[in-house]
Amino acid sequence: MSGFGFNISKSSTIEYKPEDFQLANIIEENEPTSRLCISCGSCSATCTGSEFAKLRMHYIHLYVKRNLTDKIREELQNCMFCGKCQLVCPRGVNNRNIIRLLWENI
Amino acid sequence: MRQYDTKYQTVIIGGGIAGMTAALQLYKFGIKSLIIEKEDKLGGHLIKWYKLFPGFVNADEVVSNVVSELIDKRMQVITGAEVTSIDSIYDNYIIRTSSGHSFEAESVLLAHGFKTFDPTKKEEYGYGLYSNVKTSVEIENILKEHSNITIPKRVGLIHCVGSRDEKAGNLHCSKLCCVSAVKQSIELKERFPDAEIICFYIDLRMFDNGFEELYMEAQIEHGIKFIRGRLSECSQNIDGSLVLKVQDTLTGLPMNVNVDWLILMVGKEAAKLPKFDKSIDVKLAPNKFVAPENIFYNPNQTSQPGIFCGGTVSGPKTIHESAADAKAAAMSIIDYLNRK
Amino acid sequence: MSKEKRDIWRKYQKSIGDDNFFFVRSCIRQNFFPASEQAFLHILRNELGKNVVEDARHTTCSGIGYHSDVVNFDTLQTIIARHFALMTEAKLKNVAISCVTSFGLYSEVLETWKEFPSELEKTRENLYKATKREFEIPENIAHCSDIIYKFREEIKNKEKNRLVNAETGEPLKIVDHIGCHYAKIFPEYGEGGAEFPQVLTGMIESWGGQTVDYPERRHCCGFGFRQYLVQANRGYSVSNTYKKLQSMEPYKPDMIIANCPGCTMFIDKWQYTISELEHRTFGPDKTGIPVLTYEELAGLVLGYDPWDLGLQMHQVSVEPLLDKMGIQYDKDKKFADKSGKIFSIPKQPEYIL
Secondary structure: OOHHHHOOOOOOEEEOOOOHHHHHHHHHHHHHHHHHOOOOOOOHOOOHHHHHOOOOHHHHHHHHHHHHHHHHHHOOOOOOOOOOOHHHHHOOOOOHHHHHHHHHHH | OOOOOOOEEEEEEEOOOHHHHHHHHHHHHHHHHHHHHOOOOOHHHHHHHHEEEOOEEEEHHHHHHHHHHHOOOOOOEEEEOOOOEEEEEEOEEEEOOOOEEEEEEEEEEEEEOOEEHHHHHHHHHOOOOOOOOOHHHHHHHHHHOOOOOOOHHHHEEEEEEEEOOOOOOOOOOOOHHHHHEEEEHHHHHHHHOOOEEEEEOOOOOOOOOOHHHHHHHHHHOOEEEEEOOOOOEEEOOOOOOEEEEEEEEEOOOEEEEEEEEEEEEOOEEEEEOOEOOOOOOOOEEOHHHHHHHOOOEEEEEEOOOOEEEEEHHHHHOOHHHHHHHHHHHHHHHHHHHHHO | HHHHHHHHHHHOOOOOOOEEEEEEEEEEHHHHHHHHHHHHHHHHHHOOOEEEOOHHHHHHHHHHHHHHOOOOHHHHHHHHHHHHHHHHHHOEEEEEEEEEEHHHHHHHHHHHHHOOHHHHHHHHHHHHHHHHHOOOOEEEEHHHHHHHHHHHHHHHHHHOOOOOOOOOOEEEEEEEEEOHHHOOHHHHOOOOOOOOOOOHHHHHHHHOOOOOOOOOOOOOOOOOOHHHOOHHHHHHHHHHHHHHHHHHHHOOOOOOEEEOHHHHHHHHHHHHHHHHHHHOOOOOOOOOOOEEEEEHHHHHHOOOOOOOOHHHHHHOOOOHHHHHHHOOHHHHHHHOOOOOOOOOOOOOOOOOO
């Protein structure tokens, strides 16, 4: 029998399994300063892309670390590669390199 | 059988870093003091710690330096005795101990430290129910004794256990747990290089010299992960590992993390005061620590003249802050005794 | 799980009435598990010799309406006050509540009256204006599972079947599910507090079984009233039960018991829905995990006939469980009425037994 009129909802819980997070491992190995991000948001605040489109560098860091790859694709295309995020980062995260690596691997 | 005097200018309750430092400072000014310590050894909580932040100095070294100075100067110490009551007599105080002694003192220094929060009260964290849930105090012991244990693959450290928690009865921040967690995460990563170490925090309080740098070192050199989200409950999987339910507040999504060890960074609470007689009024702050007379001008005098506070009795402090506070307390006592 | 766990709950002992109960029924339990309440009354009156009074004039507590925003709080207070008035008329002071949602509402109303005496006054006025009745606040409210918990040793002394596997002698692995409204809102109203409620665990262990501690043990079954009642939202409800079933599966439980009638209905019926939607069944033989109410469990322990207990009304068939426990039953009488005539037999689902 089918046609109950509803479906089972998909769980929104992230199952934390970093062994399977290939993209995160690539980024961490090739750009170790990515470990320093504390989600202070300075990058997103100054970002050229985020003025008119959805692009938040500190969220991209989080999406990488939690393996939410679809969300990365969504925002990455708005990046103009201007480098303001890297300029303003208080911890010295090499954001431009991370964007470049994501373009190569996603 | 050691012989003690019956009268002292100062009796110091507690033989931790604060009590010992205050005694040494008083000695420099010719004041005779007695330390009453309830444990069998001097050093207080310090003897339980492995290495101290931020420079990873051996705690044992700090203790033995201070204790050897005390022994050198042949200072008077009673160990293994608890203060059972303090009564006032004219301008002075009578201190009675569980060892059957009774001393008269012109001034009393409360330096009996703090106690750590008992996480059994937070049932949902599983302390006392699942064997792989430990406190930060127990971890210091494990690191110190180099015990032979099965190597964990993932370790979770939970900040703010028993602090900043209305349900636990403690609204205050215990100040030191954040930096302790960062320190312990580095030590654990050095002990288990293949393990993943994750700290679950609400805020990271890296307030003192070298603390923020330690945090950065933990992230970049040791690869410690930091997830912002407080643990809501901890359950056990069928294979014995623990599953933690946290909210990854930065992505806004709930997350389940499997860990082999769970370490609770337990908060610091006020230790029980000795029993005072009715005429003695030592006021407490809302967080139940001893309230100083005035935090700017008189931070070591309690509301009762002649009774002073030094070290963590008036609030959580780092070890060097306790030592500095104890010296300040000693100076307050000297001033008080001179004016008497 | 260490021994200390068993001792933590001692701090939360709540007082449960001893005798002379005013019984209020549950809408869902009566309809979906018709023999459960009869079993409860039979056990209390005939096995334990207690005085349980029912009043035919009592109504629904309107919990379903209240939780769906159809009934407002003033009406709810007045309805509950009317039940107390009926209790006062019967000269009783203890209330035995069959439904966990009702229990939650009674606790909520009593707590409201404690903190806001003006609400109590308003309710007295409303009730008097509507029905000319007056009421007293009961001394003790207890959920029926608390009462069975209290008398579990007496029931154990009369037991005919233990909760063990008849062949191997191993205790049955039983998942206990506590309704959210039992202790999550007011932990002091729950036996054992909110984190590790003891009410069903105590019964299971006393009668020879073994409880299962699994990661989603405290998770809500997903009923939610407002969510379940609207068909489009029902998937959201079902997903929660699915999550629980998936979490308990590695532990291979033999049965689930629940004290809330809604939860029992959900976890039982949704196993069919999940089998159709996700093509996934649970249980040791993948035929589904039987879900029982605690009264039915008590009835089985006391040796009552399974069909008298209404077990044929359950979605997931209980025959594998009964065979496991070594309980005798007559297969042919399953869908027969008292005179022996077979009324209609339900269609057999595709995936689940």
